[in-house]
Each structure stands twice: as C-alpha cells, then as structure tokens.
Amino acid sequence: MSLWEYANPKKFIATADAVLPFVSVLAAAALLTGLIWGFFFTPDDFRQGSTVKIIYLHVPAAMMAINAWAMMLVTSLIWLVRRHHVSALAAKAAAPVGVTFTLVALVTGAIWGQPMWGTWWAWDPRLTSFLILFLFYLGYLALWEAIENPDTAADLTSVLCLVGSVFAILSRYAVNFWNQGLHQGATLSLDKEENISDVFYIPLLFSIAGFVLLFVALVLIRTQTEIRRRRLHAIELRERMA
Amino acid sequence: MIRLFLRDLRLAIRAGGGFGLGLAFFLIVTVLVPFGVGPENATLRAIAPGILWVGALLACLLSLDRIFQLDYEDGSLDLLATAPIPLEGVVAMKAAAHWVTTGLPLTLSAPVLGLLLNLAPQAYLWLVATLAIGTPALSMIGAFGAALTVGLKRGGLLLSLLVLPLYVPTLIFGSETVRRGAEGLATETPLLLLAGITLGAMALLPFAAAAAIRINLR
Numbered sequence: 001m002s003l004w005e006y007a008n009p010k011k012f013i014a015t016a017d018a019v020l021p022f023v024s025v026l027a028a029a030a031l032l033t034g035l036i037w038g039f040f041f042t043p044d045d046f047r048q049g050s051t052v053k054i055i056y057l058h059v060p061a062a063m064m065a066i067n068a069w070a071m072m073l074v075t076s077l078i079w080l081v082r083r084h085h086v087s088a089l090a091a092k093a094a095a096p097v098g099v100t101f102t103l104v105a106l107v108t109g110a111i112w113g114q115p116m117w118g119t120w121w122a123w124d125p126r127l128t129s130f131l132i133l134f135l136f137y138l139g140y141l142a143l144w145e146a147i148e149n150p151d152t153a154a155d156l157t158s159v160l161c162l163v164g165s166v167f168a169i170l171s172r173y174a175v176n177f178w179n180q181g182l183h184q185g186a187t188l189s190l191d192k193e194e195n196i197s198d199v200f201y202i203p204l205l206f207s208i209a210g211f212v213l214l215f216v217a218l219v220l221i222r223t224q225t226e227i228r229r230r231r232l233h234a235i236e237l238r239e240r241m242a
Numbered sequence: 243m244i245r246l247f248l249r250d251l252r253l254a255i256r257a258g259g260g261f262g263l264g265l266a267f268f269l270i271v272t273v274l275v276p277f278g279v280g281p282e283n284a285t286l287r288a289i290a291p292g293i294l295w296v297g298a299l300l301a302c303l304l305s306l307d308r309i310f311q312l313d314y315e316d317g318s319l320d321l322l323a324t325a326p327i328p329l330e331g332v333v334a335m336k337a338a339a340h341w342v343t344t345g346l347p348l349t350l351s352a353p354v355l356g357l358l359l360n361l362a363p364q365a366y367l368w369l370v371a372t373l374a375i376g377t378p379a380l381s382m383i384g385a386f387g388a389a390l391t392v393g394l395k396r397g398g399l400l401l402s403l404l405v406l407p408l409y410v411p412t413l414i415f416g417s418e419t420v421r422r423g424a425e426g427l428a429t430e431t432p433l434l435l436l437a438g439i440t441l442g443a444m445a446l447l448p449f450a451a452a453a454a455i456r457i458n459l460r
C-alpha cells in the first residue's frame with residue numbers, strides 16, 4: 001500500500017467517494033461547534049468587546065489561504081516530477097478554494113480593523129503580503145483559464161507556482177522591511193507559549209479544524225469533478241473521431 | 243550567443259519602438275503624475291522616488307511580449323531551441339538584449355525625469371544606481387513571464403497579471419533605496435537586497451523560463 005496508488009484516477013475517485021461523507025460531516029460539525037460556541041458562548045474581550053469574535057473566521061481562513069498555496073506547491077512538484085494527472089488536477093482544484101479563503105481573510109480583517117484600528121485598510125506588512133498572495137492566486141487562475149491544452153496548462157501553472165512561491169516568500173519579508181505594522185504578531189504557535197486565553201482558544205481550535213476539513217472536502221469534490229470533466233472531454237473526442 | 247544578442251539588438255532597433263516606445267511611455271507617466279496629485283513641489287519631492295520606479299517598471303512591462311513572441315510566430319524560436327547552444331543561454335541573452343533596449347535607456351533618462359518631479363538633489367545618484375542594478379531583474383523576470391505566455395494569442399494582459407506581482411520585491415527595495423538616499427539615511431541594506439534579487443533572478447530564472455519555452459514548443 002503506497003501513497004502513489006491514489007495517482008490512479010479510478011482509485012482516487014473511489015477513495016474520495018468513501019471518505020467524503022465522513023469529512024463533510026466532520027467539517028460541518030467542527031465548523032458549527034466552533035462558530036456557535038465562539039459567537040454565542042464566549043465572553044466579550046475586555047478591550048475589544050464583541051468584535052473579538054471575528055477571530056473564528058479570520059484566523060482559520062488566513063491559515064488555510066497559505067496552506068492551500070503550500071498544498072498547490074507540493075502537488076505541482078509531484079506533477080512535474082512524477083506526471084500524475086490527479087496531482088495537477090488537485091492543484092487546479094485547490095486554487096479557487098485558496099483564493100476564496102484569502103478573500104475571506106482580507107474582508108474579515110477589514111471588518112475587524114475598522115472598529116479596532118479606525119481604518120478598513122492599512123499598508124501593514126501582513127495585510128499587504130496577503131493582498132500580494134491574492135494577486136498571485138489571480139495570476140495562477142488566469143493562466144489555467146488561458147491555455148487550452150490541459151497538459152500544457154498543468155505544466156506552465158506548475159512552473160508558475162514554483163517561481164511564484166519563491167517570490168511570494170520574498171515579498172512577505174520585503175514588505176516587513178518596507179513598513180512597520182499595525183497587525184499584532186503571531187497569536188498561535190506550535191513551539192512558543194500561546195497568547196490567547198483558553199476561553200477563546202478552544203472554540204478557535206474547533207473552527208480551525210472545521211476550516212481544514214472543509215478545505216479537504218472541497219478539494220476532494222473539485223478534484224473528482226476535474227477528473228470527470230477530463231474523462232468527458234476524452235469521450236467526446238473519441239466520438240468525434242469515430 | 244553573442245551573435246544572438248546582437249541580432250536581437252538589431253531587430254529591436256530596426257523594428258522601431260524598441261528604444262522609443264518605452265522611453266516615451268516613461269515620460270508620459272511621469273508627466274501625468276503632477277496633473278493627478280497637484281503641482282506642489284513638496285508633495286512631488288516626497289513621491290518622486292516611487293513614481294520614477296513605478297514608471298520605469300511599467301515602461302519595462304510594455305515591451306516584454308516582444309521578447310519571444312515574434313520569434314515564436316516565425317518559427318525561429320524552434321530553431322533556437324534545437325540549436326547546439328543551451329536554451330537557458332538563449333533566454334539569458336534575450337533578457338540581456340531586452341535590458342539594453344529598455345532598462346538601460348530608462349536608467350539613463352531617469353535623472354531628467356527626476357528634474358520634472360523635483361527629486362531631492364542627493365537622490366539622483368541612488369536613482370541611477372538602483373535602476374542600473376534593479377532593471378536587469380525586471381527584464382529577467384519579464385522574460386520568464388513572456389516565456390509562460392508565448393503560446394497564447396492575446397497574452398499581453400495575462401502577462402501583466404503574472405509579472406507584476408513578481409516585481410513587488412524589486413520595486414520595494416529599489417524605491418526604498420532612493421527614498422532613503424533622498425532623506426540622507428543609510429542605503430546599504432536595501433541596495434544589497436536589490437542586488438541580491440537581481441543576481442538570484444539572473445542565476446535561476448533562465449532555467450524556469452527555458453522550461454516554460456520547452457513546454458510551449460512541445
């Protein structure tokens with residue numbers, strides 16, 4: 001049993017079909033728990049009041065926006081190295097989900113920033129690098145749309161994803177240099193002490209888990225759709241030839 | 243490879259618009275800015291470094307699709323790809339030719355446009371230095387973008403969408419150096435980072451661009 005078995009589209013669809021109900025139900029459960037707990041059963045922050053509750057959308061969306069790009073990077077590499085079509089299609093499937101999460105993070109951030117900082121938008125390093133990430137997503141999606149031959153499109157978008165990742169990281173640190181920020185530093189961390197009270201932290205964990213599962217479910221569905229669309233295309237071509 | 247470089251130079255000059263168009267565009271952008279923000283010298287002085295850098299960047303963008311498009315259409319790109327020189331070298335030479343026909347004239351003409359925008363006197367040196375160091379990166383990144391979109395019929399707009407986000411770090415460090423130079427602050431750090439981006443782009447991007455061309459020619 002190896003990971004590469006799932007590179008077989010048939011096997012991938014069968015496994016995705018088997019896994020999807022569980023992932024979807026878990027995603028819905030975790031999201032509902034996290035959001036309802038977060039919105040209605042946590043106290044207001046002593047300084048931020050009730051606006052603190054937007055954290056349950058803002059933080060998970062921002063995390064998944066970056067993770068989606070990282071996933072696209074990995075699947076693009078796998079496509080370039082091992083030529084598994086499922087991998088390229090998974091990258092294609094993840095991009096619209098990633099761009100949506102990026103937009104959610106930007107919009108919720110603006111809505112949170114207005115009462116807290118007194119402005120919808122500031123040219124803060126974190127905000128700016130997210131906007132740049134958004135532009136990278138747009139370019140990637142536009143390139144997929146523009147090229148007709150699916151293999152050429154997969155190859156070129158993968159190359160763009162690799163180069164784009166390097167430049168996205170460069171931009172991330174360049175904007176740090178360019179302006180000082182309003183945005184606070186990292187709140188959650190794997191290796192340092194958490195800067196958040198447990199009252200907010202536990203529902204936040206639920207909603208992060210919910211976003212992760214939602215992302216997995218959406219990417220699975222979209223990858224299946226892409227595989228089926230590819231098959232349909234092949235069938236149409238064959239009929240035209242016959 | 244040197245012949246290829248000279249050939250590209252000759253083509254760019256004879257076809258017209260190689261030198262002239264980018265420069266004229268740079269001039270127009272610079273002239274339009276005071277109309278937009280008002281003629282106060284203090285305002286113009288504050289924004290001059292950024293405007294000049296953005297203008298140079300856009301002027302550079304204008305001629306990017308010429309790098310490979312014509313060669314792709316008449317088939318000489320296929321010949322170059324099968325030629326005994328590495329395609330990476332071809333890409334580097336074409337980017338170099340693009341720089342000589344756009345980046346270099348932009349660099350040389352920037353001080354004149356700096357006068358129009360009332361640039362601080364001590365910033366001229368930094369303006370020319372950063373453009374000289376930074377525009378090769380713009381040409382190289384642009385060549386990568388042009389290689390990605392060479393097979394497309396109307397790739398121009400897409401090319402801008404792909405390339406402009408990649409220009410962000412170069413722009414930040416370039417205009418930051420000029421801004422610091424104008425205010426008399428230390429400029430080493432952004433200047434070194436700018437040079438680092440240029441060298442990194444020249445070292446790595448020919449491989450990515452050549453890969454993209456091979457995919458497009460397949």
